Amino acid sequence: MIGQSLKYSPAILVLLLIACNPKIGEGLRKNDLKKDVELTTSAGIIVLRLSDSTPLHRNNYLKLVKRGFYDSIQFHRVIQHFMIQAGDPRTKNMGALKAQDSLSYTIPPEFRPGLFHKKGMLAAARLGDDVNPTKASSASQFYIVQGKVFTDAGLDSVETFRLKRKIPQEEREVYKTVGGAPHLDQNYTVFGEVISGLSVVDSIAATPTTGRQGGDRPLQPVRIIKARLVKR
Numbered sequence: 732m733i734g735q736s737l738k739y740s741p742a743i744l745v746l747l748l749i750a751c752n753p754k755i756g757e758g759l760r761k762n763d764l765k766k767d768v769e770l771t772t773s774a775g776i777i778v779l780r781l782s783d784s785t786p787l788h789r790n791n792y793l794k795l796v797k798r799g800f801y802d803s804i805q806f807h808r809v810i811q812h813f814m815i816q817a818g819d820p821r822t823k824n825m826g827a828l829k830a831q832d833s834l835s836y837t838i839p840p841e842f843r844p845g846l847f848h849k850k851g852m853l854a855a856a857r858l859g860d861d862v863n864p865t866k867a868s869s870a871s872q873f874y875i876v877q878g879k880v881f882t883d884a885g886l887d888s889v890e891t892f893r894l895k896r897k898i899p900q901e902e903r904e905v906y907k908t909v910g911g912a913p914h915l916d917q918n919y920t921v922f923g924e925v926i927s928g929l930s931v932v933d934s935i936a937a938t939p940t941t942g943r944q945g946g947d948r949p950l951q952p953v954r955i956i957k958a959r960l961v962k963r
Contacts, residue, residue, distance in 0.1 A: 757794045764789070766960040767926065768796055772806075773954045774935050777875070777928035778961070779853050785841040788855055788868065788922035793960065795871060801958040808947045811936045812879040813912060816856060817955060818872035834870035837863075838920075846921035847902050849911035851932065852876045853923035868920050875925060877936040878911035889913050 752762045768779040781789040795801060805822035806815045819833065838855065848854065853875055855868035881889070886903055890896065893914040898906070906913050925932060938949045 755790075757790065758797055759790060759794055763793050763797070763960060765963060766793075767963055768792070768923075769959050769961045770801070770928075770955050771957045771959075772931065772935070773952070773956060774938075775928060775931035777931050778926050779923050780926045780963075781853070781923040782843070782846060782921075784843050784846065785920060785922040787838050787841055788920055791838055791870060792873070792922070796958045796960060799958075800871065801955050804955050806935055806938075806949065806953045806955075808874075809936060809938050809940050809949050809953070810947050812877060813936075814874040814876050814878070815932060815935045816872065816874040818856065818869065820871065822952075833872050836870050837867035838870060840866045840868060841920050841922065842917045843921070844899075847905075847911070848876050848878065848913060848915045848919075848921060849902075849905045850876055850878045850909050851925035851929050852911070852921050853925070854915070854919045854921045857919060866918060866920075875932050876912050876915075877932055880908065880910040881906045881913065883907070886913065 752760045754760055755764075764783070768781065770777040770779065781792060783789065800820070801818070803823045804817055804820065806817045807819050807822045808816040837857075846852070853873060856872035856874055857863055857866060857868050860866070883903070886898055886906060890898055894916065898913055898916070902913070902916075905911065935949075935953050938951070938953055940950060941948045
């Protein structure tokens with residue numbers, strides 16, 4: 732009959748919902764790929780949006796968030812006007828010195844021309860070129876760029892002595908206004924950005940630290956209390 736509504740039992744409704752949101756592996760479902768990541772830190776809330784153009788890094792990060800991997804982890808390396816770094820599982824319990832500083836696998840690099848190190852970008856940490864010539868990313872450690880604003884002369888210097896290539900003009904304009912860390916471009920995989928909470932990033936970056944000799948560790952711990960997926 733036209734206009735008659737269909738009625739389903741609760742069990743059938745659950746099955747229908749699951750069918751519309753299938754598993755894609757490693758604990759992720761299709762709908763997870765369209766969610767943002769909310770980091771509730773001891774300094775405030777940061778919301779991240781991951782890039783669909785870096786699916787290996789995106790899926791890995793979402794998987795770790797869903798597992799609760801980042802809950803209670805500290806921002807263990809903080810350098811003002813550069814970046815804030817987290818993801819070392821040992822920082823959940825500073826006494827666990829025998830734990831690995833990262834997970835046992837790495838992620839192939841996903842360098843994309845449109846993803847560069849402007850302020851607020853999310854990127855994967857990695858081991859240095861001497862032991863990691865392919866520039867593979869750490870499975871768990873990440874950083875958020877704070878950076879600084881550059882002049883044309885400063886960018887010219889980065890091109891000549893660090894990148895050995897030209898920075899696209901549109902990216903130069905961003906580095907001269909918003910700021911960032913251009914010397915890292917195409918060397919570390921950028922896979923998302925802060926869409927809310929840049930002031931929190933600035934606050935964490937301003938935290939007093941041990942300095943370079945002490946590994947740039949905050950004197951007072953700054954933790955990710957809870958990381959979770961949230962609707963856009």
